[in-house]
Amino acid sequence: MDAVLRAFAIYAVLLVLFRISGRRTLSQMTTFDFVLLLIIGEATQQALLGEDFSLTNAFLVIMTLLAIDIGLSLVKQRSKTAEKLIDGVPMIIVENGRLLHDRMRKSRIDEADVLEAARRLQGLERLDQIKFAVVEVSGGITVIPKERI
């Protein structure tokens, strides 16, 4: 019983925490983000397993986490509202070369991030070459270039 409850609690807490902290927190992996991810994993492991190191417990915890994940994806498939709540929606941050500052502040992205994505993905040099830049649900930035005339 406690294995299932623990898994539920951890899943819920992590879901809420990462939803609040924003989608960009762990999407762009810097070295430190990677270390942070490991530390979070370690801390979570203690809470998930407690003193119970049996195979049965590990199996139950994994099973429960997968079941919640599948359950949530089914819910998301049925209801758009739930999907919005759990995953968020893609957000346009650059429109025809113009930065949308309040949206960028909300997702903690600055001009340099947008330009980096533009360089890396499309080989663009300036903001005015960008038609749209979008922060995806996964946390990455997608850049759509203006058509060249």
Place this chain on the structure above:
Amino acid sequence: MALVVIAALLGLFSSGPLSSTTAQGAAGSVRIEYDRFERFLTPSRLRVVFPAAADANGTVSLRFSRSYLESIQIEQIQPEPRQSLTAADGVVFVFSSAAADGPGMAFFAIKPQEIGLVQGRIGLAGQPPVRFTQFVYP
């Protein structure tokens, strides 16, 4: 998958309503509250309720069968027994009983050391023991 999770919630894999149970001996004997399902090397508990002051010295002697002690390690006993004695087929724990009336009880923090079915026999000295069976998951 959902069925397994529900079964786990109900206690099919230890700790839950399906798992916790009691074994009751004849009148005047002990009652053992235990988990049907245990997990390998995972701390758990056993409660033994016995009738108060079983003998003239105000002590209660509980006998654990050797086979049980071989498969399950006792980590801690509350209250501490006054004495533990070896006996022909197991160990006898002697508790001082303060209560002249009403049942006394002792808690045993246990840790299973073997996987599979574990047969236990616990009883008051000089009385037939109460038998119970636990299953230890790997």
